[in-house]
Amino acid sequence: MEDGIPPPKISDVAALAGVSPATVSRFLNRPATVARLTSERIRAAIAETGYLPNLNAGALASKRSRLIAAFVPEIAQSVFNDTMEAMIDGLANEGNSVMLALTGPDNRRLESQINAALSWRVDAIILTGIVTDEAMRDRLRRHPITVIETWGLPEEPIDVAIGFSHARAGAEMARFLRQRGYRRPHLVVPRSTRSQRRGRAFAEQWMMDGGAEPSSLEVEVPTHFGQGRLAYRGLADLPHRPDVVVCGSDWIAQGLIVEAQAAGVKVPDDVAVTGFGNLRLAGDMRPTITSVDVDGSRVAEEAMKVLRKRMAGESLEARRIDVGFRIIARESA
Amino acid sequence: MEDGIPPPKISDVAALAGVSPATVSRFLNRPATVARLTSERIRAAIAETGYLPNLNAGALASKRSRLIAAFVPEIAQSVFNDTMEAMIDGLANEGNSVMLALTGPDNRRLESQINAALSWRVDAIILTGIVTDEAMRDRLRRHPITVIETWGLPEEPIDVAIGFSHARAGAEMARFLRQRGYRRPHLVVPRSTRSQRRGRAFAEQWMMDGGAEPSSLEVEVPTHFGQGRLAYRGLADLPHRPDVVVCGSDWIAQGLIVEAQAAGVKVPDDVAVTGFGNLRLAGDMRPTITSVDVDGSRVAEEAMKVLRKRMAGESLEARRIDVGFRIIARESA
DNA sequence: AAGCCTGTTGAAAGCGCTTTCATTCCGCGT
DNA sequence: ACGCGGAATGAAAGCGCTTTCAACAGGCTT
Numbered sequence: 001m002e003d004g005i006p007p008p009k010i011s012d013v014a015a016l017a018g019v020s021p022a023t024v025s026r027f028l029n030r031p032a033t034v035a036r037l038t039s040e041r042i043r044a045a046i047a048e049t050g051y052l053p054n055l056n057a058g059a060l061a062s063k064r065s066r067l068i069a070a071f072v073p074e075i076a077q078s079v080f081n082d083t084m085e086a087m088i089d090g091l092a093n094e095g096n097s098v099m100l101a102l103t104g105p106d107n108r109r110l111e112s113q114i115n116a117a118l119s120w121r122v123d124a125i126i127l128t129g130i131v132t133d134e135a136m137r138d139r140l141r142r143h144p145i146t147v148i149e150t151w152g153l154p155e156e157p158i159d160v161a162i163g164f165s166h167a168r169a170g171a172e173m174a175r176f177l178r179q180r181g182y183r184r185p186h187l188v189v190p191r192s193t194r195s196q197r198r199g200r201a202f203a204e205q206w207m208m209d210g211g212a213e214p215s216s217l218e219v220e221v222p223t224h225f226g227q228g229r230l231a232y233r234g235l236a237d238l239p240h241r242p243d244v245v246v247c248g249s250d251w252i253a254q255g256l257i258v259e260a261q262a263a264g265v266k267v268p269d270d271v272a273v274t275g276f277g278n279l280r281l282a283g284d285m286r287p288t289i290t291s292v293d294v295d296g297s298r299v300a301e302e303a304m305k306v307l308r309k310r311m312a313g314e315s316l317e318a319r320r321i322d323v324g325f326r327i328i329a330r331e332s333a
Numbered sequence: 334m335e336d337g338i339p340p341p342k343i344s345d346v347a348a349l350a351g352v353s354p355a356t357v358s359r360f361l362n363r364p365a366t367v368a369r370l371t372s373e374r375i376r377a378a379i380a381e382t383g384y385l386p387n388l389n390a391g392a393l394a395s396k397r398s399r400l401i402a403a404f405v406p407e408i409a410q411s412v413f414n415d416t417m418e419a420m421i422d423g424l425a426n427e428g429n430s431v432m433l434a435l436t437g438p439d440n441r442r443l444e445s446q447i448n449a450a451l452s453w454r455v456d457a458i459i460l461t462g463i464v465t466d467e468a469m470r471d472r473l474r475r476h477p478i479t480v481i482e483t484w485g486l487p488e489e490p491i492d493v494a495i496g497f498s499h500a501r502a503g504a505e506m507a508r509f510l511r512q513r514g515y516r517r518p519h520l521v522v523p524r525s526t527r528s529q530r531r532g533r534a535f536a537e538q539w540m541m542d543g544g545a546e547p548s549s550l551e552v553e554v555p556t557h558f559g560q561g562r563l564a565y566r567g568l569a570d571l572p573h574r575p576d577v578v579v580c581g582s583d584w585i586a587q588g589l590i591v592e593a594q595a596a597g598v599k600v601p602d603d604v605a606v607t608g609f610g611n612l613r614l615a616g617d618m619r620p621t622i623t624s625v626d627v628d629g630s631r632v633a634e635e636a637m638k639v640l641r642k643r644m645a646g647e648s649l650e651a652r653r654i655d656v657g658f659r660i661i662a663r664e665s666a
Numbered sequence: 667a668a669g670c671c672t673g674t675t676g677a678a679a680g681c682g683c684t685t686t687c688a689t690t691c692c693g694c695g696t
Numbered sequence: 697a698c699g700c701g702g703a704a705t706g707a708a709a710g711c712g713c714t715t716t717c718a719a720c721a722g723g724c725t726t
Contacts, residue, residue: 342683
């Protein structure tokens, strides 16, 4: 940190290169439209001055900011991290900048963060975690920007949604476990809209297939290892001992397994366990954890495709993109 | 997403409120300077129009962006996440926006990301992970913005540094383990500048205290659970079996413990383990993991203090702020 | 030779704010 | 009654870009 002279501007570069500012601007934004020789001179002038375009001015003049706002509940420990990372990475590579906004587990700061994003005139908003407030959804719908909802797959997306059906994931897990012969599942359900949807769908499917209503435990988000341990201990108080515990995240599953083993209980022989998210640790744990895999990088990819199309002014073929999910059967169940 | 009319601007609000744009601007930026009644009318006009200031225009005109760039190697799994979260949160609360830039584990994209940040004329840059390139450090020094380096504590900060001495942390761990009676440490060292500094300091201190040079294993960053398992298996190939494994992160430690237990080896009786970072799971694991605690929220706090002072134009008392660290002794060592 | 197209460039008018400077209006001391 | 100072406001000049629009030079076509 130091101070003094203002940074060079486009007119400084233009003067040095012996062209007009307009030409420098063109060189920067649509290089193909400026003559070879001119380009060379401008390139040299930029290097010499150390010019960095002022993107605030650019955004103001062009009404396109190449700025994208990403909303996540939290980053501390989140299944979204991989997707976010792939996205931020990819966007940066294409010359965009990403503003990260944390909305808090209960979406407390959602509104103020959305206002901030809109005030920066971002080109797009990427939402992770569900915006349940209809008024807010409508407000976003009225703005002429791209809004991508990820992970969930709402019936009526704000604009575009990329994700999978949590209800189907829950139901499928119920079928999977029943078919494997389990009969007394216990659910550990994080207090998030999506997790609860999975939990509900699991229970419905389970009962539809003739099972009794599964017992369940709610835990706070973000989920973590320690919750698994507590969840394991809670098992003792249940009217009848479950033969499989369906956890809302791989971390919970991992903690539960560790606690079970510390108590001398074998997984999956004495009690089976499933997780969610198919984090790397699910495959690394002893025993390896049966989990639900969602291709996070596919979500990122599709999101970027959508953004590219929008920027190019093309129209989209689909407003709901289902990336699906897969139950990964491993040792723990 | 929809389109049509351009969003309201400050002159629309001004017209509706029957004042000049200048007054609305003042109302927005220094409310104390506008009369009570006028304020009321403006407030109403803003509400009626749904006005959101265009911050690009604001930043351009005022030369202050209230935009802060945060650089991290990655977010997927990182000890920095808590600090980042606290910081993003705090900054947003004070009316700033945060641009998150991923530099990649090897700082590959550092330069382009820094250029992007400077192009947006951010007010400050927060660096996590060490910028080793002296040319880049100098370049940043020449810019009239606040640069905060976190976690490390370089001799000659670019501007301000907030962190702790990794060398001291390594050395202290060596003393701690020796005093506890361990004699054959094995190091699992992530390939990051900071981790390696700790590892080296550990070894030096250990030998200075009369121990033999510790064996060690390098692992890639970001570290993860699976590496601990592999590290455990690698132990078998060592010339003599270590009595304590010093891991570069809690995740590694956790994986190592799980693998040891799966092999019927008791922790810490047969082999002790330490981690780093004091993540929540360190206290939750069975056995609980001895780790090194760094107060991440303190780092965030100090960073925000620095930013506040700079924005207020005050000068700083210190350019290097040591937040220290503590070895948290638990069951695993 | 006139007419046209394509490729390349420059002039100039904004983009929507902030901020200086000037102006007006009051209350107050003398 | 006069002048002064402070509070509140407005006029207007930018901030550093982008983007029309027009202009011009060649090269072709007819």
